[in-house]
Amino acid sequence: MSKTAIYPGTFDPITNGHIDIIERGLAIFDRLIIAVALNPKKAPLFNIEERIEMIEESLGRHPKVSVETFSGLLVEEAERRKARVILRGLRAVSDFEYEFQMALMNRNLNDKIETVFMMTGEAYSYLSSSVVKEIASLGGTVDGLVPNIVSARLKETFAGTNLTNEGVFPA
């Protein structure tokens, strides 16, 4: 039976840490669904179309990968897409408590769906989408931390602005 995993996240934006988990997942699963959460609670910098476009451009065409959006419960999305596995990356011990809670809650909601954790490559263990956005907003380089398309989009987004602790000011 073919093994399909769902890899959820806000991906605002996708980073090389996410790609590391996707590549590791692809070595194990027959199909990987990247499920992009609308997640309005997080007030994403990039809208859903932009986030999907950056993911698709970063990964290129891959027969085993599809990129989808979802709102609502992750386990319901997994069920709809016939994925029996939720793939999650662990970066550091600090991720554990939150992931533990989420995995158990998801199991409580649907015990046919299993969460599988993979360790993110150590080079990306300190990376998050927020850190990347903060560096880019302050004019720092994010090359090597994100795919080229993301780095270019961040430069465009923050061009002409200087974000300080007090807000966004024209350069």
Ligand code: COA
């Ligand atoms: N490399 C680099 N960064 C990573 C990473 C990796 N391998 N894995 C996670 N991150 C970053 C993310 O970019 C994110 O950064 P940010 O907070 O700065 O945006 C941060 O770590 C947290 O990631 P994650 O826990 O995946 O949060 P998320 O917001 O990307 O996704 C959902 C959370 C969407 C998976 C979760 O909220 C969900 O399942 N929602 C659906 C509703 C639901 O079912 N709720 C019940 C669940 S119990």
